[in-house]
Amino acid sequence: MLRSVKGFICRPLKLDHGYALHMAAKDCFSSVVSQDVQTPAEKPRAIFYTNESDPIKTFQEACVMVRKPALELFTYLKNSNFAHPVVRYVIYGERGTGKTMTLCHVVHFCARQGWLVLHIPDAHLWVKNCKELMQSSYNKERLDQPLQASFWLRNFRTTNEHFLKEIKTQQKYVWGKRDSTEQGRPLGEVVEQGLTRVKNASDAVGVVLKEIKQQCCLGSFRVLVAVDGVNALWGRTTLKKEDKSPVSPEELTLVYNLRKMVMNNWSGGAVVTTLSQTGSLFKPSSAHLPHELLGKEGFDALDPFVPILVPNYTEREFESCYHYYLHCRWLQHEKARTEDGKEELRFLSGCNPWQLERLSAPL
Amino acid sequence: MTERNPKEQERDATLRLIYTTTAAWRKNVAASGPEKYTEAFIKKQIEEFDLGKRHLANMMGEDPETFTQEDIDRAIAYLFPSGLFDKRARPMMKHPSEIFPEQRKIQWGEDGRPFHFLFYTGKQSYYSLMHETYEKLLNVQKHQDQLVAQGFSLQKEKKNLVGSRWLTKTELEGMLLEKLSDDDYSRFIRLLEKLMTLPCSDIEENYIKKFSKEIAVQLQKVSTEPLKYDEQGVAFSTGEGVRKTSRATAVVYDNGTGKITVNGIDILRYFPVLQDREQLLFPFQFLDRVGKHDAICTVSGGGRSSQAGAIRLATAKALRSFVTETEVEFMRQAGLLTVDPRVRERKKPGQEGARRKFTWKKR
Numbered sequence: 001m002l003r004s005v006k007g008f009i010c011r012p013l014k015l016d017h018g019y020a021l022h023m024a025a026k027d028c029f030s031s032v033v034s035q036d037v038q039t040p041a042e043k044p045r046a047i048f049y050t051n052e053s054d055p056i057k058t059f060q061e062a063c064v065m066v067r068k069p070a071l072e073l074f075t076y077l078k079n080s081n082f083a084h085p086v087v088r089y090v091i092y093g094e095r096g097t098g099k100t101m102t103l104c105h106v107v108h109f110c111a112r113q114g115w116l117v118l119h120i121p122d123a124h125l126w127v128k129n130c131k132e133l134m135q136s137s138y139n140k141e142r143l144d145q146p147l148q149a150s151f152w153l154r155n156f157r158t159t160n161e162h163f164l165k166e167i168k169t170q171q172k173y174v175w176g177k178r179d180s181t182e183q184g185r186p187l188g189e190v191v192e193q194g195l196t197r198v199k200n201a202s203d204a205v206g207v208v209l210k211e212i213k214q215q216c217c218l219g220s221f222r223v224l225v226a227v228d229g230v231n232a233l234w235g236r237t238t239l240k241k242e243d244k245s246p247v248s249p250e251e252l253t254l255v256y257n258l259r260k261m262v263m264n265n266w267s268g269g270a271v272v273t274t275l276s277q278t279g280s281l282f283k284p285s286s287a288h289l290p291h292e293l294l295g296k297e298g299f300d301a302l303d304p305f306v307p308i309l310v311p312n313y314t315e316r317e318f319e320s321c322y323h324y325y326l327h328c329r330w331l332q333h334e335k336a337r338t339e340d341g342k343e344e345l346r347f348l349s350g351c352n353p354w355q356l357e358r359l360s361a362p363l
Numbered sequence: 364m365t366e367r368n369p370k371e372q373e374r375d376a377t378l379r380l381i382y383t384t385t386a387a388w389r390k391n392v393a394a395s396g397p398e399k400y401t402e403a404f405i406k407k408q409i410e411e412f413d414l415g416k417r418h419l420a421n422m423m424g425e426d427p428e429t430f431t432q433e434d435i436d437r438a439i440a441y442l443f444p445s446g447l448f449d450k451r452a453r454p455m456m457k458h459p460s461e462i463f464p465e466q467r468k469i470q471w472g473e474d475g476r477p478f479h480f481l482f483y484t485g486k487q488s489y490y491s492l493m494h495e496t497y498e499k500l501l502n503v504q505k506h507q508d509q510l511v512a513q514g515f516s517l518q519k520e521k522k523n524l525v526g527s528r529w530l531t532k533t534e535l536e537g538m539l540l541e542k543l544s545d546d547d548y549s550r551f552i553r554l555l556e557k558l559m560t561l562p563c564s565d566i567e568e569n570y571i572k573k574f575s576k577e578i579a580v581q582l583q584k585v586s587t588e589p590l591k592y593d594e595q596g597v598a599f600s601t602g603e604g605v606r607k608t609s610r611a612t613a614v615v616y617d618n619g620t621g622k623i624t625v626n627g628i629d630i631l632r633y634f635p636v637l638q639d640r641e642q643l644l645f646p647f648q649f650l651d652r653v654g655k656h657d658a659i660c661t662v663s664g665g666g667r668s669s670q671a672g673a674i675r676l677a678t679a680k681a682l683r684s685f686v687t688e689t690e691v692e693f694m695r696q697a698g699l700l701t702v703d704p705r706v707r708e709r710k711k712p713g714q715e716g717a718r719r720k721f722t723w724k725k726r
Contacts (some may be wrong), residue, residue, distance in 0.1 A: 094632075341651035347621055348640050350631030359637070 038233045040136070063324065067098065067317060069310045070105040075305065077110070077270055082222065085264045088302055090230070091196040093310035094288050096354020100228055102310055102359070106272050107226050115222040116163045117210065118261070120152070123232040126254050128281060131305045132240055133247075138203050142253045142320055143241070147202035147252055154207070164188035164264075167215055175200050175206055187211060204259040213261060216268040223269035227260055230273035234298030236282050259301065273302075282325055313351040321353070333363040400463055408459035415456065432457070488539040489547055492618065495555050499567045503540035521676060527575045529555065535574075590617075590684050600684040604676025606703050609665030613677035617685065619657030621647075624660055646679040646699055650686060653710050672703060 071154025073089060080087055091099045111117050120126075126148050136142040157164065167187040174180040175197060181189055187208060216223045227233075233255050239247040249255045262271055275293045277283060283293060290307060291299055313321065322342055325331045333340045349355035416435060435456055443454040449458035457710050470487075471477040481487040530538070533550045555574060558564055564571070592596045598617040603610070623643060625633045634640050647653045657677055662670045679699040683691050694700050708717035715721050 340648070340651070340653070343621075344644065344648060347644050347647070347653055348637065350629065350640075352631055355631065 002139055007338050017309055018048070061255040064105045064108070065321065066105070066163060067084050067102065067310075067319065069098075069308050070102045071299060072108060073102070073106050073272065074306060076347055077106070080217070080270060082268045085267050086269055088264060088270055088273065088305040089272050090290055090302065090305045091308045091310055092126075092275045092293075093313070094352070095277055096115075096352050097310045097312055098353050099190040099276065099310050102308075103226055103228055103272060103274050103352075107224065108224075111159075113222075113223045115217075117224050118156070118209070118212065119159070119224075119226045120258065121228055121346075122276070123229040123255075123258070124276065124280060125237070126252065127232045127239065127249060132241060134199065135239070136202065136205075136253050137200070138251075140236060141251060142256065143239075143247060143251050144202040145176035145197045146201045149205045150195055151337065152254075153191050153201060153204060153208075157188070157191050157195075164191060166221075167211060169207075170214060175203070202253040205254060208299050209257050209261050213266045217266055219268055221268075225271045227262065227271075227273045229259070230262065230302070231280055231283075231293040231295075231298060233262070233325075234295050234301065235280060239324060241291050262302065264304070270339060272305065277320055313353060313356070318346060318351050319354075320358060331360055331363050336360070336363050387667070400466065402468065402550050405459060405463060408463065412456075412459055417454070486541060486543070486547070488541055489543060489551075492539065493551060493554065494643075496551070496558065496570075500554070500558050500561075503558065503561050503567060506566060507561065509673065510563065514617055522569045527577050530576060535578075560583040598685070602677040602680030602682070603679060604673040604678075604702075606672035606676065607665050607669035607706055609662055609669040609673040611660055611662040611670065611673035611677045613658055613660040613674060613681050615678060615685070616657040617655070621653060621654035621656070623658045623660065625670075634667065634671060636667065639667055642671040642675045643678070645675060646682055649697060649699065650682060650690060652682070652685075656682070656685075668701050676700070677703065 069091065073091075076089065077088070091102055093099050106117055107117055115118075117159075126145060130145050130148065132145065132147055134144045134146060134209065137359045153188065164187045168184050169187060169190065171184060172180060172183050174192070175193060179193060179197065179200075181193060190204055190207050194201040194208075212223055215221075232248055237247050237249055237252070239252075241247055262273070264271070268269060275288070275290060277288055277293060280293060290302075290305075294302065322345065331341075333341070334355070336345070345356065345359060349359050418432040419435060419438055421435075422442075425434065429660040430584055434513060439454055439456050445453045447453050453537075468481065470482060477483070479487045479491070481490045484490050529552055531574050532545065535548060535551070536543050545555065555571065558567065559571065590600055592598055593616075599614055601612060601614050603612050606609070623630045630640060630643060632644070644653070647656065653704075659682075660677065662674055664670075676699070679694060683694070683700070686694075710717055
């Protein structure tokens with residue numbers, strides 16, 4: 001099974017595109033899921049179609065190469081016992097080897113299977129370059145990030161539409177003097193509340209996460225928490241308070257709530273995370289092991305986890321990627337079609353997916 | 364030129380000058396040319412030098428008879444240590460023939476009558492040389508006629524002219540101690556060539572040899588080392604390369620996959636810039652052996668570009684042993700085997716950099 005599935009072509013994306021991938025992909029996930037409920041790992045899957053921004057727009061399709069790490073994860077997920085506390089998987093590897101793509105693949109798989117997917121495309125975006133920081137209304141010491149929170153809520157809504165109607169709140173939440181959400185209302189209302197009142201967006205996120213965590217243990221649905229760049233949650237931030245003192249991650253509401261989610265004190269799902277050096281702050285570019293990127297605190301917090309290494313392309317993977325580019329006529333240069341061209345590409349990219357993409361882009 | 368007093372001239376002349384300008388009396392130093400040494404002066408210098416040599420030998424406690432020029436140099440460097448950069452500015456003691464340039468000694472005697480019969484042609488040594496050479500020519504022709512008269516056949520063996528060349532104009536000028544014009548020089552060379560072409564010119568070979576020089580045979584054949592075999596029977600060879608201040612050594616193994624390691628680090632991580640990796644690719648690509656060899660390199664010094672260039676040279680040199688001679692010649696012509704002589708140019712005083720001058724201000 002593995003052998004037959006391995007020969008597929010991939011469209012590796014850079015991190016920022018990857019973000020868009022998830023966003024737009026989510027829009028289609030739900031539609032695709034409803035059309036076609038087949039488990040992907042069982043039979044050789046054709047290239048699945050999603051529409052996306054550049055470069056996928058050029059191809060009118062998006063492809064994910066089925067690689068070993070993803071398949072490994074699938075087997076783990078299938079064989080995991082959902083009564084036990086949640087298992088955490090950390091995908092790590094060198095720069096540009098395809099960790100984010102693996103995560104996407106897993107997300108797609110779980111979406112197909114009907115899980116509730118909590119996907120944070122890049123946790124680094126929450127800890128840097130934030131334009132608006134407000135003091136949280138709920139807890140005086142913490143800081144809110146209304147923009148990022150509302151953005152995330154919007155995407156969450158589009159991806160998990162039907163879940164939002166099913167899950168009911170279990171307690172009453174008071175948003176302000178006039179707004180409140182009663183107990184027993186669908187979660188969709190909380191999300192709406194967060195979106196309309198942007199000030200309360202981060203708290204809305206917190207509420208959503210809390211509810212999901214509580215209800216997931218009951219076993220009615222499975223939850224996949226997919227975080228890209230999880231090392232951002234325990235690193236440092238570039239944000240500063242008004243008195244120019246640095247902000248540590250715990251002081252951000254979003255980060256605080258997400259950390260609680262990533263803990264393994266609940267059951268009925270899985271947590272799949274990726275380490276990312278590209279967006280990380282204050283970390284040297286050669287660091288790519290979990291210990292280095294997470295730091296002591298993060299490592300302890302995530303401690304019993306299953307590490308999954310994503311290596312560079314193997315020979316076969318490289319071949320298939322090359323043939324895919326040729327097939328889509330991405331490589332226009334005449335010399336690129338020859339054997340020598342292939343060897344040259346192989347040498348210069350060192351079988352690194354990111355390098356290969358960068359090299360073939362101008363060709 | 365003459366040391367004659369203007370007053371002496373006045374005495375001899377019938378017309379008496381009433382008044383001459385002081386300018387006429389004053390010696391025109393520039394026009395008199397370089398200082399002329401009389402023979403007696405040179406002889407005296409030589410005697411003093413020999414005496415000084417013996418004194419020096421006594422001072423150093425060595426045997427005066429076997430005191431060579433090298434010993435003199437060492438002794439002087441010991442007795443008069445100097446920190447000057449230019450070697451020619453340091454104290455030296457050499458034979459007068461090396462110090463005083465060879466010059467035309469005064470060509471006329473006390474009575475003012477020149478010694479040489481061709482003095483008044485202006486180019487006495489040149490014309491005397493031409494006369495001599497023509498004399499030799501006539502000699503050879505006479506000998507030839509004699510042989511013909513006696514009935515011997517005339518054969519001309521082709522002498523190997525490849526390894527020798529005639530003296531250049533400057534060398535001839537140095538030999539004759541007088542200036543020549545291009546015309547004169549070419550006439551002389553034509554005469555010599557004519558002499559060479561005659562069958563019996565072997566008689567005057569000694570004379571001709573005075574005017575020819577041997578060209579140093581170029582060391583073209585740099586022998587390529589044979590392949591060495593390590594424990595598993597895999598062939599390998601080493602090469603060294605330099606560029607600017609970098610020094611690199613490369614060991615290239617056969618039966619490889621195209622993996623290259625630099626200082627224990629993969630090239631993809633050691634040279635993140637594409638340009639450096641292209642430099643490394645070049646020798647392999649030139650020989651169409653891109654994925655066939657493994658290489659392990661060590662490099663130190665310099666910056667990233669010069670390290671890349673040094674490794675390129677080292678791998679090219681190592682690849683020589685794997686490849687036929689014609690291909691080695693191709694590599695040499697492609698410039699893969701030549702050491703790049705460019706180094707950083709020194710900054711000069713009065714300029715801002717090596718070439719850049721200070722901003723020119725009109726006032």
